[in-house]
Amino acid sequence: MTEPTEQDIRERAHRLWEQAGRPEGRDEEFWNAAEQELRNEDRSNTLRTPDTL
Template identity: 85%
Template sequence: MSDPTEQEIRERAHRLWEQAGKPEGREEEFWNAAEQELRNEEKSNTLRTPDTL
């Protein structure tokens, strides 16, 4: 399991910021939310293992 890259976090944070209407002064909030979302997605993906027959 690897941590999300700075670029991945930046892109997700920007998308979240745009979806929220581009509020000023909340950069850290969006950065933290983006980082958490990416970590949760990765954790979820590693828990899913394909069934093997």
């Protein structure tokens, strides 16, 4: 399992911030949400197994 990069988190946080209407003063909230989403995606990808080898 790989850790999300700072750039990945920054891009996801920016997207979440824009979707929320660009509210001020909630940088840390969006950063944490983005980081958690990326970690959850990574975890779900490692749990999947290929249908064929």
